[in-house]
Amino acid sequence: MKSSLIKSIVIFLGLFFLYFPILVLIFYSFNENKRVMVWKGFSLRWYNELFNNEQIIEAFIISIKIAALSATFATILGVMIGYSLVRIRKIPFKSFYIFLSSTPLVLPELILGLSMLLFFISLNNVIGFPSSRGQLTIFISHVTFCIAFVAIIIQARLTDFNKNIEEAAMDLGYNYTKVLYKITLPIILPSIIAGWLLAFTISLDDLVVASFTTGPGANTLPIVVFSKVRLGLSPEVNALSAILMFALIIIGLFYFYLNKKFKH
Amino acid sequence: MKNKLFEKYFVFSPYFWLVLFFFIPLAIIFKISISVSEWGMPPYQDIFLFDNGFKINTTFENYVYIFSDYYYIGSFVNSLILALISTFFCLLIGFPLAFYIATSNIRLRNILLVLVVIPFWSSFLLRVYAWKIILQNNGILNVILLNLGITSEPLQLLYNQYAVIMGIVYTYLPLMILPLYGYLNKFDLNLIEASKDLGLNRIKTFFKVILPLSVPGIVAGSLLVFIPVVGEFIIPEMLGGSDRLYYGKILWEEFFVNRNWPGASALAFSGIIILVLPIVIFQILYSRWSQKNEI
Numbered sequence: 001m002k003s004s005l006i007k008s009i010v011i012f013l014g015l016f017f018l019y020f021p022i023l024v025l026i027f028y029s030f031n032e033n034k035r036v037m038v039w040k041g042f043s044l045r046w047y048n049e050l051f052n053n054e055q056i057i058e059a060f061i062i063s064i065k066i067a068a069l070s071a072t073f074a075t076i077l078g079v080m081i082g083y084s085l086v087r088i089r090k091i092p093f094k095s096f097y098i099f100l101s102s103t104p105l106v107l108p109e110l111i112l113g114l115s116m117l118l119f120f121i122s123l124n125n126v127i128g129f130p131s132s133r134g135q136l137t138i139f140i141s142h143v144t145f146c147i148a149f150v151a152i153i154i155q156a157r158l159t160d161f162n163k164n165i166e167e168a169a170m171d172l173g174y175n176y177t178k179v180l181y182k183i184t185l186p187i188i189l190p191s192i193i194a195g196w197l198l199a200f201t202i203s204l205d206d207l208v209v210a211s212f213t214t215g216p217g218a219n220t221l222p223i224v225v226f227s228k229v230r231l232g233l234s235p236e237v238n239a240l241s242a243i244l245m246f247a248l249i250i251i252g253l254f255y256f257y258l259n260k261k262f263k264h
Numbered sequence: 265m266k267n268k269l270f271e272k273y274f275v276f277s278p279y280f281w282l283v284l285f286f287f288i289p290l291a292i293i294f295k296i297s298i299s300v301s302e303w304g305m306p307p308y309q310d311i312f313l314f315d316n317g318f319k320i321n322t323t324f325e326n327y328v329y330i331f332s333d334y335y336y337i338g339s340f341v342n343s344l345i346l347a348l349i350s351t352f353f354c355l356l357i358g359f360p361l362a363f364y365i366a367t368s369n370i371r372l373r374n375i376l377l378v379l380v381v382i383p384f385w386s387s388f389l390l391r392v393y394a395w396k397i398i399l400q401n402n403g404i405l406n407v408i409l410l411n412l413g414i415t416s417e418p419l420q421l422l423y424n425q426y427a428v429i430m431g432i433v434y435t436y437l438p439l440m441i442l443p444l445y446g447y448l449n450k451f452d453l454n455l456i457e458a459s460k461d462l463g464l465n466r467i468k469t470f471f472k473v474i475l476p477l478s479v480p481g482i483v484a485g486s487l488l489v490f491i492p493v494v495g496e497f498i499i500p501e502m503l504g505g506s507d508r509l510y511y512g513k514i515l516w517e518e519f520f521v522n523r524n525w526p527g528a529s530a531l532a533f534s535g536i537i538i539l540v541l542p543i544v545i546f547q548i549l550y551s552r553w554s555q556k557n558e559i
Binding site: 010015017018021022024038077078080088090097099101103106107108109110114115116119121125140144147201204205207208222226238240245248253256 | 540
């Protein structure tokens with residue numbers, strides 16, 4: 001049929017467009033030549049150099065640490081917001097609460113980063129803390145803009161699921177806290193993990209906000225990568241890309257699995 | 265009661281965090297944007313002075329300065345145009361893809377959806393970097409063009425506004441496809457059959473049936489692309505040239521290079537007022553309107 005041929009072509013071209021650049025990146029990571037664009041032969045040389053590059057390894061460890069910590073805090077606070085918005089009726093200044101928890105989603109990162117930096121500087125002028133910016137200030141900023149992403153996932157899930165289960169447990173003598181910890185949280189657990197994974201990758205990937213709030217001894221991976229590729233190409237970054245793409249794609253697949261698991 | 269205490273804990277912990285680390289920083293941007301600049305550290309004067317009795321020391325000069333200089337307004341307009349063009353191309357590529365995914369059988373649909381979203385999970389910075397490799401003078405695209413005999417010498421594909429648009433459309437495409445798919449997925453395919461049975465041709469079916477019903481998805485997807493693109497800094501920095509300046513770059517330089525904190529704050533706050541506020545208001549109005557009309 002004619003229309004199904006068009007359909008196949010559109011889908012093929014779309015997927016080709018999405019995956020072609022990633023494949024090019026992985027392909028060139030195996031290039032022996034120091035000049036990235038001139039093919040000299042297959043080699044794992046840049047992977048070897050990557051693992052011996054202390055600057056990149058150190059930045060990677062800092063990034064993972066900040067991402068894991070900020071994802072955890074953002075998930076705790078995001079679950080609280082999602083739960084509050086769906087299950088708790090009395091929230092003082094509710095529209096302000098909604099404004100606070102949803103605006104970080106639409107605020108350009110640059111404005112968010114600038115506001116955080118000026119806030120930390122002002123705070124230091126007033127109370128003498130934080131005296132210099134670094135991992136702590138990046139962590140605080142990342143928690144702040146990841147909360148909204150977790151909250152929106154949890155809110156969607158809690159709206160979906162049947163309130164009767166909670167009410168039945170309440171009738172059977174469970175108190176409020178017990179219902180939450182024994183019924184509600186276990187049911188939405190896949191979404192909580194999915195929210196954590198999303199927050200983790202957002203933090204790991206962030207360059208703009210981290211550039212504003214960083215300080216001595218807190219060069220995250222995107223900051224180091226950006227400084228290497230801003231003006232040119234780097235064979236080590238090619239190798240890093242291939243590894244990172246692979247790792248992140250696995251996290252993405254896991255996220256999908258969790259999301260699907262909940263729906264059934 | 266115990267419940268009350270517990271509810272308060274749930275509501276107020278994130279409340280406290282967001283007021284302290286989100287609302288107050290925004291307020292500080294506003295405060296600095298109406299402060300008088302001066303040489304020194306910090307490079308602005310306090311807005312409350314207490315030397316000879318209490319005095320409020322504010323100015324709107326930073327805003328006047330920005331809005332009377334074409335350098336700033338021009339860059340903001342450039343960013344808006346860039347965002348419009350990029351959103352249009354995302355829609356142009358994203359709509360047929362989302363439509364065909366939504367009309368596939370359920371097994372294929374799930375696989376395709378995962379395939380579309382996976383690139384979005386991989387690193388943003390590295391996906392932009394990939395285009396830097398592709399568009400090099402001796403990059404893969406130029407090699408193909410040369411071998412096909414379309415050009416006789418390598419084209420300068422990188423460091424101009426077209427490379428920026430390319431990079432943006434590539435990185436933001438999944439953000440357009442997902443909400444479009446979300447709405448198209450809910451839509452009853454029998455409507456298309458019905459409109460064909462009633463004698464409408466394909467083009468008419470598209471404009472009279474499919475398009476009107478996917479308006480909410482188009483709006484949602486376009487907003488997700490448009491807003492962050494206006495403030496985009498990384499893509500123009502990596503793929504763009506000096507042919508065009510954008511809002512993100514100007515804001516960055518005003519702060520880090522010119523060290524004009526009040527000016528940068530005024531730029532940021534204007535961005536919030538012009539860009540973010542209308543969208544927040546629009547979303548509230550739109551959700552009320554769609555609830556009323558049960559869309």
